[in-house]
Amino acid sequence: MLNRRSFLAAVAASAAPALVRPARAAGMPGVMTASMRGSIDATELGVRPGALDDQSKAFARMLQQAADRNIPLFLPPGIYMVSNITLPRRVRLSGVPGASRIVYGGDGHLFVAEDADHIELDGLVLDGANRWLRDDAQGLIDLRRTLHAAIDNCQIVGSGKNAIAFERVGGRIERTEISGAADAGIYSVEATGLQISGNAVSDCANGGILVHRWQAAEDGTIVSGNRVSLIEARAGGTGQNGNGINVFRAGNVIVSNNMISDCAFTAVRANSASNIQIANNSCLRSGETGIYSEFSFEGAIINGNVVDGAANGISVVNFNEGGRLAVCSGNIVRNLHSEGPYVQDPPGFGVGISIEADCSATGNVVESVPLYGMQIGWGEFMRNVVVTGNVIRKAGTGIVVTVVEGTGSAVISDNVIDSVKDGAIVGYRWADRATGDLAVGGAGGYANLTIERNRVS
DSSP, rough: OOOHHHHHHHHHHHHHHHHHHHHHHHOOHHHHHHHHHHHHEEGHHHHHOSSSOOOOOHHHHHHHHHHHTTTTTEEEEEEEEEEEEEESEEEEEETTTTTTEEEOSSSSSSSEESEEEEEEESSSEOOOOTTOOOOOEEEEEEEEEEEEEEEOOOEEEESSSEEEEEEEEEEESSSEEEESSSSSSEEESSOSEEEEEEEEEEEEEEEEEEEEEEEEEEOOOOEEEEEEEEEEEEEEOOOSEEEEEEEEEESOOEESSSSEESSSOEEEEEESSSTEEEOOOOOEEEESSEEEEESOOEEEOOOOOEEEEEEEEEOOOOOOGEEEEEEEEEEEEEEOOOOSSSSOOOSSSSSEEEOOOOEEESEEEEEEEEEEEEEBBBBBBBBEEEEEEEEEEEEEEEEEEOOOOOOOOOEEEOOOOESSSOOOOOEEEEEEEEEEEEHHTTTTTTEEEEEEEOEOO
């Protein structure tokens, strides 16, 4: 009779050959992976790891053969010196993460593709060796008009320009480490459905992650779960460079759950970007403004962010350029300073939250700011503002509101204001103080202002 013990013994015996087969290949995990994926090994097509000479011609030939057969390629561990590779329409190139290293030889560009169907790079180290890239190369990886691109689990280091440059590209960049770019880590312009998630971008000269368009239009890129740090502004300017995540003219973009630190200018900067959502980001030690929504935008949600250390906290401004329609809620802004990367026009740096038009600012906490806890409007530029349920502690002035003639309405109510030096709620004409403390005397005769039920201590 078949009992439990004999049954298990029979199963073990029948499985033994299957268990032995993988063991014979245990010393070649990359080859096993390539086989399981249906890939061919690059060495079968004449590309050798560690070869002393430049392998550009053989590498290009290998990619074209794989594209013609529409099959993936596996790059064994080792160093491959190449330059001037024009990628064919279909590329699926994978390697052993941290071990399959492609080094740019410095003769013009590394990887360029135009009008491609599918470009996939997985588990590769791409080393620009800080070498010169020719004028028309936008980055170490330069893809243009590509239907689908996927860069996953790679390392990209030492690019002489941008590390990754996409123009009219859809797809994804994820789980990739980028460092040492002489311009930006990731530069996307005119995206066609792009997701940038789970990457680490650091030590870049002018920008972290850039999502741009030539003309203002819907973009739809999602930038989520990235770590961006140590971004400089070597090309100068007053905000064009030095930003961790920069959205320019791109509409319907989501920037969420990113950890951004030590940027020369702004952690998240949205310029002329309508319907943007900036949510649940941690913005630490920004040189200028922690979070910006500026110039000609319509629609911004700024929610649940932490800004700790900056010259200004959150700015939702430029109604003079058409910037309007925003919700700023549930944010923490703290530990600001009055020094910035350039000489600021009055009133200067050190403002916790600034808003101007068609905006609700509710449920925020602002603490330890040298100038104003909140600034409502600027000169004649204010309309339809609600400021309610906020907590402001340790500020020069709690809330500043413009009282210049011709401004729209503002409701300032149910805020808690504690430990302020120069008044809880004060009216200003541009940069000059124009009223006493309105938290005590009410709206002071300004019919467009409603100031009530604020608690001052």
